[in-house]
Each structure stands twice: as C-alpha cells, then as structure tokens.
Amino acid sequence: METSEIRRRFLQYFEDRGHTVVPSAPLPSPDPNLLFNVAGMAQFVPYFVGQQTPPYPRATSVQKCVRTLDIDEVGKTTRHGTFFQMNGNFSFGDYFKEKAIEYAWELVTKPQHEGGYGFDESVLYASVYYEDDEAIDIWKRVAGLPDDRIVRLGMKDNFWSMGIPGPCGPCSEILIDRGPEFGADRDWEAGDRYLEFWNLVFMQNIRGEGGGKEGYPILGELPKKNIDTGLGLERVAYLLQGVDNMYEIDEIYPVIERASELTGRKYGSEHEDDIRFRVVADHVRSALMLIGDGVTPGNEQGGYVLRRLLRRAIRSMRLLGYEDPSLVELLPVSLEQMKKSYPELETDFGRISQVAYAEEEAFRRTLTAGTTIFDVAVRETKASGAHQLEGAKAFQLHDTYGFPIDLTVEMAAEQGLNVDTEGFKSLMKEQRERAKADARAKKAGHADTSGYRELRDKGVTEFTGYQELSTDSQVRGLLREGAVAEFAEQGETVEVVLEKTPFYAESGGQIADEGLIVGDGLRLKVLDVQRPVKGLIVHRVEILEGVLRPGTDVHAQVDHEWRVSACQAHSGTHVVHAALRQVLGPNALQSGSYNKPGYLRLDFAWTSALDPATRSEIEEVANLAVRQDLPVSAQYMTLPEAREWGALALFGETYDEQVRVVEIGGPWSRELCGGTHVKHSSQVGALAVTGESSVGAGVRRIEAFVGMEALHYLGRERALVRLLSENLKTRPEELPAKVADLAERLRTAEKELERMRAAQVLQAGAELASNPRDVFGVQFVGHRAPDGVNGGDLRKLALDVRGRMGNEKPVVVAVLSVNDGKPGVVIALNDTAREWRLKAGDLVRIAAEKLGGRGGGKDDVAQGGGTDPAGADDALSAVEHAIGHQVTG
Template sequence: METSEIRRRFLQYFEDRGHTVVPSAPLPSPDPNLLFNVAGMAQFVPYFVGQQTPPYARATSVQKCVRTLDIEEVGKTTRHGTFFQMNGNFSFGDYFKEDAVKFAWELVTKPQNEGGYGFDESVLYASVYYEDDEAIDIWKRVAGLPDDRIVRLGMKDNFWSMGIPGPCGPCSEILIDRGPEFGADRDWEAGDRYLEFWNLVFMQNIRGEGGGKDGYEILGELPKKNIDTGLGLERVAYLLQGVDNMYEIDEIYPVIEKASELSGRKYGAEHEDDVRFRVVADHVRSALMLIGDGVTPGNEQGGYVLRRLLRRAIRSMRLLGYEDPSLVELLPVSLEQMKKSYPELVTDFGRISQVAYAEEEAFRRTLTAGTTIFDVAVRDTKASGAHQLEGAKAFQLHDTYGFPIDLTVEMAAEQGLNVDTEGFRSLMKEQRERAKADARAKKAGHADTSGYRELREKGVTEFTGYQELSSDSEVRGLLREGAVAPFAEQGETVEVVLEKTPFYAESGGQIADEGLILGDGLKLKVLDVQRPVKGLIVHKVEIVEGVLRPGANVQAAVDHEWRVSACQAHSGTHVVHAALRQVLGPNALQSGSYNKPGYLRLDFAWSSALDAATRSEIEEVANLAVRKDLPVSAQYMTLPEARDWGALALFGETYDEQVRVVEIGGPWSRELCGGTHVKHSSQVGAVTVTGESSVGAGVRRIEAFVGMEALHYLGRERALVRLLSENLKARPEELPAKVADLAERLRVAEKELERMRAAQVLEAAAELAKDPKDVFGVQYVGHRAPDGVNGGDLRKLALDVRGRMPNDKPVVVAVLSVNDGKPGVVIALNDLAREWRLKAGDLVRIAAEKLGGRGGGKDDVAQGGGTDAAGADDALSAVEHAIGHQVTG
C-alpha cells in the first residue's frame, strides 16, 4: 500500500466518523522554544491547555514534522530520520478511551479491501500505563486481546506530558511483533521486535512541577478529558510495504535508486555507502518539504538547518563519487513521490528548485574555499606535532564554510589526524543555545509564557484598529519581566493588556503601531505591541505619568500620522509584490517582508540579480497601479476558499480556519493578510525602488520608499544631481558620460602609476641578484623593499631576482614590505634549492610567524603576511636561520 494511500485512508476513516479534517500546520513552529513542529498535536496545543475554545469537538490531521536533534545520526542507523509525518485523531472533551481504542483497532485490523490497513490481529499487542485498569479492560472487551498480549509499563514509557505543568495522562500503544529475527521474546525495551506504531494519549490529569518523564506529581484530573493520538506514517508504510525500514518505502527509496544510478555504487553493498545513500534520500526529501513551507537556506535558526541538510546531501553524493550537480537530478524524483500527498509542491516547484539549486551552486564554490582552509589547518596541526585538529577549527569550517562535521572528520582521517569532536559539539551547543534564546526573545520576549497565559484566561483582546484609531478600554492586567504585577509607577517600562485596543501588534512584516494610552492622571507611551500567545495583544509601555493598576479605564490612541504611513507601506508591499510577479512571472513569490511608515522591503524567490531595466519596469508597474486608484478591500473566508480564489499565503505563517484576504484591484493582488491598509491604491503615493540585493541562495531583496518618504528620497537624489552638475560643469543628462570619462581617465592614470611603481621596485632586482649571501652553500637574498609595495609587486620582485641568479647553486629569495601598516612577504626558490629539501611554503610560515600572521603556497613560491610590522627584520633573519638549520641538519 502506497504511503499516500495510507494517509488518505486515515483521514477518510476519521472524517467518516465525525472528525474535522484539519490541514497540516507549516513546518516552522510558532513556539519560541522550537524551530519546527515535532508532533501531530502541535497546532492543537491552545485547545488542550485551555487558551482557546476549539471550533470542533473532534479533529484529524496528518502533520508534517521535522526532527533536528538527530541530523548527524541520520543514515548511520535506519531509525533516525529528519522529515516525518504524524497521523492523528483528537477529541476535545468529546469521546475518550473506549472510542479511541475502538477507532484505532478497527482501522488497523479491518481488511484492506474494506478500507482498513489489514494488520494480522495475532501479532498485535497493546501496552498500557501499569495503573490504568480501565484501559486494560477496554482492550480486552473491544479488541479481544488476552492478558498475555497486554503489557503494563511505567510512567517513563506510558505516561505523557508536555514537559511543563499542565495537561497530562496515561498512554496506550499498539505494537506489532515482527518476529524472532528482530529480537528476543517479550523484550519490550529493545524496540526492534515489538515495534510501537500508534500511541493513544488519554489526556485526563494535571501535572505539577518536576523533571524527567516521571519526576513530577499528578495534581488532579482535568475538567474535560481529551484524546491525542499519533500514528507514525512512515513506520506504518514500511510495515505494510514489506520492507525493513523507512528508507525503503515508496516515498524515499526512489531517491536512493537515482543516487545509485548516478554514482555507479550499489545500495546494500557497503555500510559506509549505505549511510551516504540514506543521508541523500532523507535530506533531499526534508529539504523539499522545508523549502515548500517557505524556509530558505541561511545562517540562523531554520535556515541554518536547511542549509546543513542540503550540504550534507550534496557532500554525500560527492563521497559516493558523483561530482556533478546532483540536486537537479534528485529533487524532481522526490517531488514525484511526495506530490501524491502534497499536490501544492508541483505548483511551487519552480520556486523550490530555484532555491535548492542556487544553494548547491553556492556550496560547490565554498567547498573549494573551505578545502583550502582545511589544508592550512592540517599543515599547522602537523607542524605543531599534534595529531588532532582543534574543535574550534572544525567549528569554523562548519559555521563559515558549511562543512558538515562528518566531512571534516573524514578528510582529517585521510591525513592521519583525529578531530576534537567534543570541542566542536560544545561550540555547536553554545550556538544552538544562543539561537534558541534569540528566537524566544524575538517571538515572545520571554521564554516563560505563563504570565501571558494567565491574562489570556481573562479573555481575548479585541482588536478595533481596522475601524478606529482610538478606543475606550479597560486595563486587564500588567506584567513586569513576564510576571503578572499588581501595579507599576512613573518611569517604569512594563507590558499592558487591554480589554480592546486599536494598536496593531507586529506581524506579517508590519511593525507595531505607536501612540499613547491615557487615563485619569495616567499617560503611557506605547513602545511596542506583540502577540506572545494567540488571542492576547500586549503593549510594551513607558509610564510617563501616574500609577498603572488593573481595572483602570483608559483611552488607547494610535498616532494618526504613524498609522497613515504604515498603511501606505503595507499596501505598497502588496503592490510591489504584484508588480514583481507581473514582470518576473509567478515564481517570484514573496518569502518574507518588513514594512514601517514610509519604507518597505520584500524578500522573494529569485536566483539572479535584477538589472537596472528590470528594476525600472517593476517600479513603473507599481506606480501605474497606484495611479489607477485601484480599490483595496478585505474580506473573511475559509482557508480552502481563499486558496481556490487564488489568494497568496505567506510561507511559514499559521492561519486560522477563517482568514482575511486583502485584495487590490481584484485578482491583480490577492493575499492573506492581517495588516492595516489604505482604501485605494492612490493613497500609497509614489513608489520609489531604492535597492535590490541578495540575502541568500535563491532569495533576493527589493527595497522601496512610499508616500512622503519616496518624495524626500527623490528630493535628495535631485539635490545630488544638481551638485554634481555644478561641480562637473555639465547638464544632468550629460552626467553619465562625464562620470564615465572621468572614471576611465582615473583608471588609465592608476594603471600608469602602478606600472611606474612596479618598474621602480624591479630596478632593484639586478643589484640584489649580484650580491646574495652564502648560507652554507645556499645563495640567499633577504630584502626589505620600501613601504607601500603590494603583494603582487613583491611577487614580481622575488621572481625577477630569482630569474637573474645562476642556476648552478641553490637559491632562496625572500622579499618583504609593509603596505598600509601590514607586512607581507614572498619567498621564491629555484629547482636546486628544492632538491636540497628546502620548501618555500615552510620558509614563508616561519617568516609570517614573526609578522604575527600566516602564510602558505607551493614549494617554489609562497606568500604570507601578518599584522606586526615591527617583526619585519626578524622575519628575514628567521628565514636565513631556517635555511642553515635545514641544510646542516
């Protein structure tokens, strides 16, 4: 049975039994403690913890998940994977244990020709929490399982919680006995023979503080009992498809087959190659799904994970012997398998492939640069007599050049070295902790959201900002450093929650509103507005006057000019996005945006720079839309209706069932958006594109000013043109030719100066060649050239001196100069000197050490430099001493 069919049957089964089919949330997680969704229940957490009232009593979904902790273990075993899918059915105070067991058992055991999975009942077992006699009774009655096929396990194995105080409850798992070839009889710990594939969580208790899986107290029962189940789609697939592991299922194995065809290596022949094949298959599929959900390669957070996945896949193909670009061959194979469950991948494949292929091209370039750095690190390690590459150097290769640690370890082993992997992992851990702290700060301001949840329990904050800029309201509560506080005084900066507010909370690329909150003897300046938990709008304020207490009646007033300019910028962002798609085509999809009063920037999927003519065309299309005075409207509809209508969604955003669609000029621009907008496109004012640049592989950024800021920008440009015209004595239209002429004359003059300077330096070559110093038979020239000689001219001088000297004796030429305060040195040897076992690379490193730097190169010519000009004379002396030591040693 194909994986897509297993998925379809699951959703159909539960839809037929009154469950609402809920689409998967995007892979990027809104939880500040997570990068990606890692569980099927992730999007339902607000319902389970009581933050929101669920819109349905029962639901079912297939959630896309990415697990990042095991990336380096992927492929080494067949257990670890990055992307996976979790089928789930959920009840919010509706049915409980008996129905959950009945549904699961029926679907699992019903014959395939009747819509089930057709598992043989005789090899199925159930595990239960050891105190849950109720569940044991249900398994006996509903499934007919005898006592010897029901396993009692402790809290560590069969009790679930979120890891923090809140909902929890006993679990019950369905296990399958795979036979004695997978392990000993009744060995529940090994996990290979008795394989768990469906976990039923009976969420009925409230847990207290404590650590670990069983180090907490059960405080009582929930007022409403809930069901949360999870069936591992890939695990069921390999059980039903008769293969040994997830890498051999229909959604993954075709990539292995293609990689085998490209590389000429056979899967199953050698363990090392098998690991590489599995890395390729897993990472290509994971990258496809991540890019599909709007993640782009980068150096932070989710983008960093994606970059690692892509580069590990590319490197693994190279280790398999395939040197050509591989993603162009492999990504379409993965698409062909995944499109059966996710047809939107086909529509978006132009953008997805553009991002992936650009990242591969960039990595192929950095492999060359990184290998050079690696070679220098190896030489330095060996020269110091060590046998282990420093963890810091491995981390630099990983962090700066994208080298996976396994690549560094493998390359080091080829050189007879180990790698300090513990030091590397320590630095990686520090980086991950910094990234998580940064993510928490950006998303919520505080890692602990309990204070926000406490205020959220008092009700949803009503947003009135679409209709008005001033609202009478009441203070529901205030927080100091994330904790609920009873009052705050003048001079303090705290967070305030109102009953209703016209202040827009930062989201969708639009920054928060500014303004004032006023009351009797009270004046608060609004500094920022955020939504740290769903349904709650939090104002960060400075108390200018008075004492703030919950219950105070206030007037919340947004700064009018601020809002007008913010609306211009946000509507301008939609206009520029539509103009981009009109000029470049439908693949130029927005992947992120930022706008504030008068300014906007928009990131979009595109692999090459836009020339001046294209930028001008985009600007013209945008301004024509403004001039047409297109109507701007917003309306609410379901997410499927919005998609059918052609509305564009921002990648990575999580949307409710009811979404807001902002339309400019009918179908010309339709986007899901919660931001504030103008009423007609003419109110955006002028749109002036100010720049376009790269922000990562396959992603470009366009920036623009709108409204008065655009006019101010054009005014500054006009003043600059006037000043240039006056100074160059030319009319504005003559400036390009005038500037080009000046630039050419300057280039010619600089080239002539360079020629004269080189000639002056080389004049010394003949004299230097006449008077070498004899160092135990080696003819040595050590010369400090005048300050200001660059590296290229130093190299010419060294080679010229070497060329003028007779070849019947070994020759070493070392020339040094200080340029812009930084010393540089070049060393050149003739063939006879190399026969005497002298090497330019070794000698230049000795000189560079005296200069406080490093060097390297070939055996005949090498170059180095440093930061300590005071060591110049010592450097030349050190080279002379090294020659003598080498020759006499």
C-alpha cells in the same frame, strides 16, 4: 499500499465517522521554544489546555513534523529520520477510551478491500499503563485480545504529558510482532521485534511539578476527557510495503535508487555507503518539505537546520563519488513521490528548486575554499601530535568559509581527530553578543507565559483598529516583568491589556502602532504592541502621569500620522510583491517582509541579482498600480476558500480556519493578511525602490520608501545630482557619461602608475644580481624593497634577479616589502640550489614566521606574508641563517 493511500484511508475513515479533517500546520512551529512541529497534536494544544474553545468536537489530521535531535543518527540506524508524518484523531470531550480503541482496532484490522489496513490480528499486541484496568478491559472486549497479548508498562513508557504542569494521561499502544528474526520473545525494550506504530493518549488527568517522564504528582482529573492519538505514517508504510525500514518505502527509496545510478555504488553492499545513501534520501525529502513551507537556508534557527540538511546530503553524494551538482537530479525524484500527498509542492516547485539549487551552488564554492583550509589545519594538528582541532580553527572555517560546525566535526572524525567544540561555542557566543547586543530589545518577552494566560482567561482582546483609530475601553490587567500586577506608577514601563483596542499588534511584517492611552489623571505612552498568546493583545507602555490599575476606564488613541504611513508601507509591500510577480513571473514569491511608516522591505525567492533595467521596470509597474487608484478591500473566508480563490499565503505562517484576504485591484494582488491598509492604491503615494540585495541562497531582498519618505528620498537624490553637476560643470543628463569618462581616465592613470612602479622595482634587479652574499657556497640575495610594492611586483623582481644570476652556482633570492602595513616575502631558487636540496617553500615558511604569518609554494618559487612589519629584517636574516644551517648540516 502506497504511503499516500495509507494517508488517504486514514483521513477518509475518520471523516466518515464525524471528524473534521484539519490541514497540517506548517512545519515551522509558532511555539518560541520549538523550531518545528514535532507531534500531530501540536496545533490542537490550545484546545487541550483550555486556552480556546475548539470549533469542532472531533478532528483528524496528518501533521508534517521534523525532528532535529537525531540528525547525526540518520542513516546509522534504520529508525531515525528528520521529516516524518503523524496521523492523528482527536476528541475534545466528545468520546474517550472505548471509542478511541474501537476506531483504532477497526481501521488497523479491517481488510484492505474494505478500506482498512488489513493487519493480521494474531500478531498485534496492546500496551497499557500498568494501573489502567479500564483500558485492559476495553482491549479484551473490543479487540478480543487475551491477557498474554496485553502488556502493562510503567509511567516512563505509557503515560503522556507535555513535560510541564497541565493535562496528562495514560497511553495505550498498538504493537506488531515482526517475528523472531527481529529479537527475543517478549523483549519489549529492544523496540525492533515488538514495534509500536499507533499511540492512543487518554488525556484525563492534571499533573503537577516535576522533571522527567515519571515521578511527578497526579493532582486530579480534567473536567473534560480528551483523546490524542498518533499513528506513524512511515512506520505503517514499511510494515504494509514489506520492507525492513523507512528508507525503503515508496516516498524515500526512489531517491536512493537515483543516487545509486549517479554514483555507480550499490545500496546494500557496503555499510558506510548505505549510511550515506540514507542520509541523502532522508535529507533531500526533508529539505523539499521545509522549503515548501517557507524555510530558507541561513545561519540561524530553522534556516540553519535546513542548510545543514542540504549540505549533509550534498557532501554524502561527494563521498559516494559524485562530484557534479546532485540536487538537480534528486529533488525532482522526491517531488514525484511527495506530490501525491502534497500537490502544492508541484505548483511551487519552481521556487523550491531555486532555493535548493542556489544553496548547493554556494556550498560547492564553500567546499572548494574551506576544504583546503581544513586540510591544512588537519596536517598541522597531526604534525604537532595533537588529537584535537582548535576551536579557533573551527570558528574560522564557520565564520569565513561557511562550514557548519557539524560538518567540521564530521570531517575531523573521518581524520581521527576531535574538535574543541567548547572553544568554538565560546567564540560564537562572543560574536553573537557583539552582533546582537541590542537586537530584539523591545521584544524582551518572558519565557513564562502564565501571566499572559491568566489575563487571556478573562477574555479575548477585541481589536477595533480596522474601523477606527480611537476607542473607549477599560484596563483588564497589567503585568510587570511578565507577572500580573495590581498597580503601576508614573515612570514605570509595564504591559497593559485592554478589553478592546485600536492599536495594531506587530505581525505579518508590520510593526506595532504608537500612540497614547489616557484616563482620569492617567497618561500612557504606547511603546509596543504584541500578541504573546493567541487572542491577547498586550501594550507595552511608559506611564507618563498617574497610577495605573485594573478596571480603570481609558481612551486609547493611535497616532494618526503613524497609522497612515504604516498603511502606506503595508499596502506598498503588497503592490511591490504583485509587481515582482508580474515582471519576474509567479516563482518570485514573498518569503518575508518588514514594513514601518514610510519604509518597506520584501524578501522573495530568486537566485540572481536584478539588473538596473529590471529594477526600474518593477518600480514603474508598482507606481502605475498606485496611479491607477486600484480599490483595496478585505474580506473573510475559510482557508480552503481563500486558496481556491487564488489568495497567496505567507510561507510558514499559521492561519485560523477563518482568514482575512486583502485585495488590491482584484486578482492582481490577492493575499492573506491581517495588517492595516489604505482604501485605494493611490493613497500609497510615491514609491521609490532604493536597493536590492541577497539575504541568502535563493532569496533576494528589495527595499523601498513610500509616501513622504519616498519624496524625501527623491529630494536627496536630486540634491546630490545637482551638487555633482555643479562640481563637474556639466548638465544632469550628461552626468553618467562624464562620470564614466573620469573613471576610465582614473583606471588608465592607475595602470600607468603600476607600470612605472614595476619598472622602478625591476631597475634594482641588475644591481642586486651583481652583489650577492656568499653563504657557504650559496649565492644569497636578501633585499627589502621600498614600502608599497605588492606581491606581484615582488615576484617579478625575485625571478628577474634569479634569471640574471644563471645556474652555475646555487642561487637563493629573497625579496620583501611592506604594503598597506602588511609584510610580504617572495623566495626564488635556481636549479642548482634545488640540487643542493634547498626548497623555496621551506625557506618562505621560516621568513613568514618572523612576519607573524605563514607561506608556501613550490620548491623553486614560494610566497608568504604576515601581520608584523617589525619582523622584516629578522625574516631575511632567518632565511640566510637557515641556508647556512642546511648546507653545513
């Protein structure tokens, strides 16, 4: 049975039994403590913990998940993978243990021709929490299981909680006996013979403080008992498909087959190769799904995980012997399997493949440059007798050549070395602290959200900002450093929650509104507005006058000019996005945005820079749309309706069942968006594209000013053109030709200066060749050229002097210069000197050490440099001494 069919049957079964089918949430998690969703119940947490009222009494879903902790174990065992799918059925106070067990047992054991999975009942077991006699009784009645096929396990194995105080409850698992070839009889700990594939969580209790999976107190029972189940889709697939592990199921194994064809290696014949094949198959599928949900490769958080997965897959293919680009061969194979369950992947494959292939191209360049440096570092480490690569070297590989630390550790292990990861982390921390000293200062949120949740329990904040810029309201509560407070005084900066507010909270790329909140003797300046928990709008305010207390009547007023400019920027972002898609095609999809009054930037999927003509065309299309005075409207509908209508969703965003669709000119621009907008496109005003750049593999960024800021920008450009025209004494329209002429004349002059400098340097060749020093029979020329001579000219001089001196006697020529404060040295030997076993590479390293650097090259010519000009004279003396030592030694 194909994995897609297992998935379909699960959803159909529970839909037929009154469950609402809920689409999977995107892989990126909205929880700030998690990168990705790791459990099927993730999107239902607000219902389980009582933050929100569920819109349906029972639900079912197949949740996309990514587990990052086991990346290093992927391929080494047959049980670890990164991307996986969790089938689940959920009850929010509707049904409980008996119905959950009944549903699970029926679906698992019902014959396949009747829509079930057709598992043999005789090999199925149930595990239960050891005190849960109720569950044991149900298993006996519903499934007819005897006592010897019901296993009592402790809190560690069969009791679930979120790891913090809150809902919890006993679990019951369905296990299958795979037979004696997978382990000993009744060995529940090994996990290979008695494989758990469906976990039923009976959420009925409230737990207290305590760490770990056991030992915390149970405080009582929930007022409503809930059901949360998780059936591992990949596990069921390999059980039903008759294969031994998840890598061999229909959604994954075709990638292994294609990798085997490309590399000429056979899967199953050699352990190390098998590990690499599994890494490739797992990581290619995971990357496909992550990019599909809007993650792009980067150096932080989820982007770093994706980059690491892609690079491990690419490098594994190289270790298997395949040097050519591999993702172009493997990603389409994974698509063919995954699109059966996720057809949107095929629709979006143009963008997905662009991102992936660009990352591979970048990594291939990285490997070429970084591997050379890595090899040198390994040789030096081993030569010194050490067994650990320095943290500074690992940091250099990461910072300069883009090598993830995991890759360095992996490659070092292959060479029998460890890596000083603590030293690396210390350097990384220093770099981050320098780079992000003031980053996200205004977001300094609190890890503990209990204060926000306490205020959220008093009700949802009503947002009135779509209809008005001011409203009368009442202070529902205030927080100081995340904790609920009773009052705050003049001069303090605190957070305020109102019953209703016109202030837009930062989201969807649009920054928060600014303005004032005033009351009787009270004046607050709004600095920021956020939504720390769903349904709650929190204002960070500076108290300019008065004492702030809960229950105070206030008037909230958004800064009118601020909002107008913000609307111009947000609507301008939609206009630019539509213009991009019109000019470049449908694959130029937005992958992130930021807009504030007068300014916008938009990240989009694209692999190459836009030429000036294309940028101008995009700008023209956008301004034509503004000029056409297109109507701007917003309406609410269900998410499926919005998708069917063709509305574009921002990748990685989590949407409610009801979504807001913003249109500009009908279908020309139709996007899911919660931001504030103008009423007609003409209100955006002027739109000036100011820049376009790369922000990562397969992602470009376009920036623009709108409204008055665009006019100010164009005014500055006009003033600059006028100034240049006056200084160059030419008309504005003739400026490009005039500047091009000046640049060409400058290049010609620089080439002439270069020729004259080289000729001047070479003039010294004859004199140097005629006056060598005799060093125990070796004719040595040591010369410090004038400052400013570059490495190329030094090399020409050394070769010229060597050529003039012939081969009758051994000749060593060492020439040195300091250029831009950095010394460089070139050493050239004739054939006779090399017969005397002298080597240019050895000598240049000696010189470079005195210069505070390094060098290398061939036996006849070598080059080096450093950072210490003061060592120049010592460097030439050291070379002369080394010649004498080697000749006489």
